[in-house]
Amino acid sequence: TIETKGVETEYGTVKETTSEVKGLVNGDLPTGFLFDYGDYGGAYLDGNTKMNDVNTYHFGTDLSGADFLNNYTITGGEADVKIDPKDVTFFVSGTGNTLADVTYTVDPDIDAQLAYGEHVDAAYTPGNALGDNRYGVVAHINGTPIVTGDVAGNYRYNYGGLITLSPTVPTKPDIDPHDPSNLDGSGSWTSNMGNHGVPGVERVAGLASAELPFFKVEAGQVSHYGTYDVAADPDRVRLEPTGKRLPEPNQPKTQYREYTKALTTTDGTGMLSMVYDGSVFRITPVDDAALALVRTGDVKNNVELSAEALHAGFSEMGILLEDLDGVYVHFENLH
Structure with missing residues (x-):
């Protein structure tokens, strides 16, 4: 009887087995035997120098090396090679x-x-x-x-x-939205009604409108809510879908304005942080109620919440519509 040990190894490491012979009689000694395992049931390739894929392979053992083996019926020698990742x-x-x-x-x-x-x-x-x-x-x-x-x-x-x-923004200032004299960066609160040469922005009798892309940010992934026509006046902000698809903006950040306020939509009220960096406007929940508000409004692309936040940005943070390149609604809670 041949007893052959199983082999467990990892991919890339060829290991050989060992065998013993039991049941010899008449003074025959288990020495000088040659054990042949073939390619270990296909576990090994290229002359048993390379591994096959991760799997379990079954193999047998052939025995030679002594003439007296002709006097025996040889059994056993079955074993497995288990290749782990x-x-x-x-x-x-x-x-x-x-x-x-x-x-x-x-x-x-x-x-x-x-x-x-x-x-x-x-x-x-x-x-x-x-x-x-x-x-x-x-x-x-x-x-x-x-x-x-x-x-x-x-x-x-x-x-x-x-x-x-490491965002390339100036040091955050302590901002009083009603006294913007300490804003850090190139922006300032101004009543300038010009369009700054920005295409797609119009001002007529104190009204402003522009086409802006809106985005959703969740788990670090950005998806497109769509492009909306944004119309702003002193009392409200209105968003209308345009059917267009403006790309995600990639403009330099020239300033930092941060403002936290409780916003109310038809879905409820929550505390939200609004940040403007000189190019984009980011809306982020501060508390659980705001996070729930954002998630509930997702089915409606958070249009109502974005309009409320933009109105606060225009009326209380001193942001001009023509200075915006995009709006992002975040789905993570700041706290």
Whole structure:
């Protein structure tokens, strides 16, 4: 009887087995035997120097090396090779001014950990917001997003990641919306009725209108609400869909204005933070009630909430419609 031990190894590491012979009689000794496992049931390739894919392979054992074996019926020698995924461990660091211009650094290198000079296409996108301009990282292997610990092909990917943004904005001033003299940056509260040469902006008798793209930001992902015609007067702001699709703005940030206020729509009331950076206007929930308000209004593209927030921006923060390039509604709670 041949007793052959099973083998468990990871992809990229060839391990051989050992065997014993039992049941010899008449003074025959278990020495000088040759055990042949073939290619271990297909587990090994290229003369048993390379691994097959992750799986369990069954193999048998052939015995030779002594003439007296002709006096025996040889049995046994069945065993398995279990090939486990090879662990690949790395950390992704991301830096940038915005989520749109993040540069990623990976340590250690992924391909250097793969077997047989293999290569994977790895890409990275922002994950969940962690606060303080920090975000997690989602790794994509060969085009498929994976969670740390997931197996893809012959590898198990264990990773962590952190994106740290450094927005290029001036130091936040303490802003009194009714006294804008201390605004930091190039903007100021002004009653200038000119259109600043911006296409698509018209002012007639104190009224202003423009076409602006509106966006939804959730879990670091930006999606398009649509392009709306924005009409503003001293009493209200009105949004009408245009059917157009203006792209996401990419203008320099020239200032910082922040204002927190309770806003009321037909869906309820919540405390929201409004931030203007010289180009875009961001609306972010401050409390749970505001977060619920944003989520409820999502089915209506948060048009009513955006109109209320823009009215506060125009009337209380000193923002001019012609100085806006886009509006973002955020789906994460600041606190």
